[in-house]
Amino acid sequence: MTRTLYIVSTTVFWLVVFGLGMTSALWNPGEQGDAQAQGKAVTLAELARHAAPGNCWMAIRGSVYDLSAYLPAHPSPPDIVLPWCGKEATEAYNTKTKGRPHAPYADELLAKYRIGTLAKAH
Template identity: 60%
Template sequence: MRRLYLSSTFLFWLLVTAFWAGSLWAPPPLEAGAVAAEKTYGAADLARHATPANCWMAIRGGVYDFSSYLPEHPSRPDVIEPWCGREATEAYNTKTKGRPHSPYADGLLDKYRIGKFAVDRP
């Protein structure tokens, strides 16, 4: 019984030491409020994703990949498809009919965000 106790105690402290040593090699955690660098896309990048099967849009400074969302959108896809591959903030803000999207829709944007939009300057 004593042998079982000693071997299990040794194994326990060996594992504790291994976890501690592993934490020394792990990258430091991000500070509160810190955000990982986001990829930046320009208008040319958006233009390469202008089909319903590969649909990116820039909205409010972010770039979103809506390819998988188009079939799930509550309205007809042909309402959204013309905005694939383009800057679509005004269309999103007004639904092209003067009505804003719901807070629920705003919350969905984060799920599809892939980067930020850089306005190309001449």
């Protein structure tokens, strides 16, 4: 009886784990996203219109991110980040303006806020 219970409970456990893994995109809106928005080309002029704390877009490594919702949670003081709202901020992001790179976790977190790509200037 104990062996049967063990086999059944282990099987159910792995089915639940597998099922949750398959449906995690439904639960995490940061991983979802409108496919059209993910590929949206944002010009420098449009980027510049989003330069306020409550409306903060940044271009980093060719992608554009809407960081408005994240700014209150950012570990550094706002005056470190806010000057880069509405701008191309790759160098600032890569060096944290102090010559130190962000941790890999920051790159993973950044991906959740991607809204498009920076349009090439003609």
